[in-house]
Amino acid sequence: MVGIKDIAKAAGVSISTVSNVLNGKKNVGEETRNRILKLCQELEYYPNAAGRGLKRGNSNIILFNFSDFDRSFYLRIINGISDYVNQTDFDLLICTIKSCEKFMRNNMTGGCITLDIGMENEMLHRTARENYPIVVLDRVIENPYIKCIVVNNYESMRELVQGIVDRGYRRFGFIGGPEKTDDNKERYQAFLDVLNENHIPFNSKNYFSGDYREKSGFTAAKIFMLGGELPEVLVCANDNMAIGAIKALSENGIRVPEDIAVTGFDNSDLAEAMGLTTVDIPNYERGYLAAQYLIENIMGKRNVELFRISARVHWRNTVLGKSK
Amino acid sequence: MVGIKDIAKAAGVSISTVSNVLNGKKNVGEETRNRILKLCQELEYYPNAAGRGLKRGNSNIILFNFSDFDRSFYLRIINGISDYVNQTDFDLLICTIKSCEKFMRNNMTGGCITLDIGMENEMLHRTARENYPIVVLDRVIENPYIKCIVVNNYESMRELVQGIVDRGYRRFGFIGGPEKTDDNKERYQAFLDVLNENHIPFNSKNYFSGDYREKSGFTAAKIFMLGGELPEVLVCANDNMAIGAIKALSENGIRVPEDIAVTGFDNSDLAEAMGLTTVDIPNYERGYLAAQYLIENIMGKRNVELFRISARVHWRNTVLGKSK
DNA sequence: TTGTAAGCGTTATCAA
DNA sequence: TTGATAACGCTTACAA
Numbered sequence: 001m002v003g004i005k006d007i008a009k010a011a012g013v014s015i016s017t018v019s020n021v022l023n024g025k026k027n028v029g030e031e032t033r034n035r036i037l038k039l040c041q042e043l044e045y046y047p048n049a050a051g052r053g054l055k056r057g058n059s060n061i062i063l064f065n066f067s068d069f070d071r072s073f074y075l076r077i078i079n080g081i082s083d084y085v086n087q088t089d090f091d092l093l094i095c096t097i098k099s100c101e102k103f104m105r106n107n108m109t110g111g112c113i114t115l116d117i118g119m120e121n122e123m124l125h126r127t128a129r130e131n132y133p134i135v136v137l138d139r140v141i142e143n144p145y146i147k148c149i150v151v152n153n154y155e156s157m158r159e160l161v162q163g164i165v166d167r168g169y170r171r172f173g174f175i176g177g178p179e180k181t182d183d184n185k186e187r188y189q190a191f192l193d194v195l196n197e198n199h200i201p202f203n204s205k206n207y208f209s210g211d212y213r214e215k216s217g218f219t220a221a222k223i224f225m226l227g228g229e230l231p232e233v234l235v236c237a238n239d240n241m242a243i244g245a246i247k248a249l250s251e252n253g254i255r256v257p258e259d260i261a262v263t264g265f266d267n268s269d270l271a272e273a274m275g276l277t278t279v280d281i282p283n284y285e286r287g288y289l290a291a292q293y294l295i296e297n298i299m300g301k302r303n304v305e306l307f308r309i310s311a312r313v314h315w316r317n318t319v320l321g322k323s324k
Numbered sequence: 325m326v327g328i329k330d331i332a333k334a335a336g337v338s339i340s341t342v343s344n345v346l347n348g349k350k351n352v353g354e355e356t357r358n359r360i361l362k363l364c365q366e367l368e369y370y371p372n373a374a375g376r377g378l379k380r381g382n383s384n385i386i387l388f389n390f391s392d393f394d395r396s397f398y399l400r401i402i403n404g405i406s407d408y409v410n411q412t413d414f415d416l417l418i419c420t421i422k423s424c425e426k427f428m429r430n431n432m433t434g435g436c437i438t439l440d441i442g443m444e445n446e447m448l449h450r451t452a453r454e455n456y457p458i459v460v461l462d463r464v465i466e467n468p469y470i471k472c473i474v475v476n477n478y479e480s481m482r483e484l485v486q487g488i489v490d491r492g493y494r495r496f497g498f499i500g501g502p503e504k505t506d507d508n509k510e511r512y513q514a515f516l517d518v519l520n521e522n523h524i525p526f527n528s529k530n531y532f533s534g535d536y537r538e539k540s541g542f543t544a545a546k547i548f549m550l551g552g553e554l555p556e557v558l559v560c561a562n563d564n565m566a567i568g569a570i571k572a573l574s575e576n577g578i579r580v581p582e583d584i585a586v587t588g589f590d591n592s593d594l595a596e597a598m599g600l601t602t603v604d605i606p607n608y609e610r611g612y613l614a615a616q617y618l619i620e621n622i623m624g625k626r627n628v629e630l631f632r633i634s635a636r637v638h639w640r641n642t643v644l645g646k647s648k
Numbered sequence: 649t650t651g652t653a654a655g656c657g658t659t660a661t662c663a664a
Numbered sequence: 665t666t667g668a669t670a671a672c673g674c675t676t677a678c679a680a
Contacts, residue, residue, distance in 0.1 A: 051673030375657030
C-alpha cells in the first residue's frame with residue numbers, strides 16, 4: 001500500500017507538504033503542489049482512513065441503517081439519500097442493525113439515518129450526541145440531537161377510510177403491523193376514529209396483528225376466512241400484507257374487489273402493478289430530506305424540529321367506486 | 325467519548341491490560357478481566373475503529389457495492405449477504421459507486437462484493453490484491469484475487485427461447501440491456517443461436533438496445549409499434565424492460581399474450597405478480613455464496629475459480645401455451 | 649515555502 | 665500477571 005511517506009519520498013519533500021497539498025492548504029508552491037498531485041495519481045495513493053480519522057476525530061461519512069429486505073421502498077429511500085449525498089463531499093455507507101451501534105460509536109461515521117424496527121429508542125438516546133446527530137424516520141423521539149421525519153399516517157389513513165365509508169362499505173376488517181411501531185398505531189387509530197365518527201361499529205375480532213410482511217397478510221386473510229362471515233373490506237396497514245391477503249383470498253376463489261375490497265399503505269411497486277388502492281409515501285423525497293437534514297446537523301446547524309411529510313391516497317381498483 | 329484510557333483509569337490498571345482483555349488474550353487475571361469487562365459495559369466503551377484499524381492494518385468489514393435502485397433483486401442479494409455475514413464476526417457495509425474505490429483502498433474494509441455496471445474492470449484489477457480479495461457478480465474477469473459468480477445466462481436463455489419456438493412463435497423481437505455487460509451479451513447470443521439453429525430469420529431492426537430500466541422497455545415497445553408490423557413475441561433481457569414494454573403495449577390496446585407474447589429475465593417481485601414468463605435468478609443464494617467466498621478468501625483461502633449459478637425458466641401467462 | 653515533531657487510540661513487544 | 669513504550673498513517677502547530 002502506498003502511503004503519504006511514499007509520495008513524500010517520490011516528490012522529494014516532507015510528508016507535511018504532501019499533507020498540506022492533500023488538504024488544500026495554500027501554503028505550498030504551485031510547482032510543488034502539481035508535482036505532488038500528479039504523483040498521487042500515478043502511484044494511486046488513497047489516504048488511509050484510519051490515520052486520517054484518528055487524527056481528525058471526525059468523519060464525513062453518513063450511515064443509513066435498515067434491516068428489512070422485503071420492502072422495496074427501502075431502495076427508493078436509499079436512492080434519495082444517495083442523490084443528496086452525491087451533491088456534497090460526504091460519503092454514504094449503509095448497514096444493518098447487527099453492526100449499526102458499532103458504526104455509530106466507533107467514530108467511523110459522523111451521523112446516522114435510521115429506519116429500522118430493531119433499533120431501540122433507548123439506543124438512539126444513548127448514541128445521539130453533540131457531534132453525532134441522528135435522523136430517525138417513522139418515529140417520534142425527543143432528543144436535542146435527533147431529528148424525526150414522519151409521514152402523516154393519521155391524516156392519510158383518515159382520508160382513505162372516510163373514502164371507503166363514502167363508497168358505502170360498512171363491515172371492516174383491519175390487518176395491523178407491529179403493534180409497537182408509531183406508524184401502525186397512528187394508522188389504526190385513524191381507522192378507529194373514522195369508523196367511530198361515522199357510527200360504524202368495529203368488533204375487535206376483526207383486528208389482526210401482523211408484522212408488515214406479505215406472509216402475515218396471507219395468514220390474516222386465511223383466519224378471516226375461517227371466521228365465518230367475511231368483512232366487506234380489509235384495510236391493511238401496509239401493501240405487503242394487503243398483497244398477501246389478496247393472494248390468500250384469490251386462492252379461495254374470493255374475488256377482489258367484487259366480493260371483498262382491500263387497501264394497503266406505502267404504494268410499493270407491486271401495489272402499483274396490481275392496482276391496489278393505497279397511500280403513496282414519497283420515499284425518494286424523504287430519503288433526500290433525511291440526508292439533507294443530517295448533513296446540515298453534522299455541519300453544526302441544530303435543527304431537530306419534527307418534520308411531517310404528506311402522503312396521498314391513490315384510489316385504484318381493489319375498492320369498488322361510488323357506484324357500489 | 326470514552327476510550328481505553330478511561331477504562332484503564334477506572335479499573336486502576338494500564339491500558340495494555342485493558343487491550344489484552346478486549347482482544348481475548350489469556351494473560352490476564354480472572355478477577356481483573358471481569359472487572360474490566362464490566363466497566364466497558366457500564367461506561368459504554370466501543371473501541372475506536374480508527375485507532376484499531378491503524379494499528380492492526382486489517383479489518384473485518386466487508387463491502388457490498390451497487391448503485392441501481394430500480395431493481396428490487398438487489399435487496400434479495402443484500403439479504404443473502406447479510407444472513408451469511410451475521411453468522412460470522414464480520415460486519416457488512418454497503419456503498420455506491422461514488423465512494424466504492426475510496427472504501428476499497430483506504431483500509432477500512434477487508435474485501436468487496438460488487439454488482440455495479442459503473443464499476444470498471446480496470447479499477448477491479450487495480451484494487452484487488454493479496455489482502456484485498458474481491459467477489460464480482462455477473463461478470464467474468466481473470467485475476468488471482470477476484471472470484472467471479474455468474475448466472476448461466478446462456479443456457480437458461482436458450483431454454484427460454486427454444487420453449488417459445490416450440491410453442492409456435494416465429495417472428496421475434498429482442499429488447500437488450502446495456503451492450504457492454506456480459507450478461508446481456510450472453511442472453512442475446514443465446515437468443516440468436518437458438519433462432520439460427522431453428523432456421524428462424526432475425527432481422528436486426530427487431531433488436532432494440534435498452535438499459536435494463538423499465539422506461540427503456542417502454543420506449544422500445546413504442547418504437548416497435550411505430551415500425552409497422554409487430555413481432556409475435558418480445559424477448560427482453562430483463563423483467564423491468566419487459567414490464568415497461570407491456571405497459572406501452574397495453575396503453576395502445578395491444579393485449580399480452582393474445583396479440584403479442586412478452587418474456588423477461590430476473591423473476592422480480594413484479595414479474596411474479598404480473599404473471600410474466602421469465603428466468604428465475606436465485607438472488608438470495610448468490611448473495612449468500614458471494615459473502616461466503618469473500619470471507620473465506622479474506623481468511624486466506626485462495627479460491628478464485630469461476631462459479632456458475634443455475635437459473636430456471638418460469639413459464640407464466642405472458643406467453644401462450646402449446647395450444648397456440 | 650517547507651520541514652520537524654507531537655499526538656490521535658489502539659495493539660504488540662518486551663521488560664518487570 | 666501486569667505495565668511502559670514504540671509504532672500504525674495522518675494532521676497540525678510551530679520552527680526554520
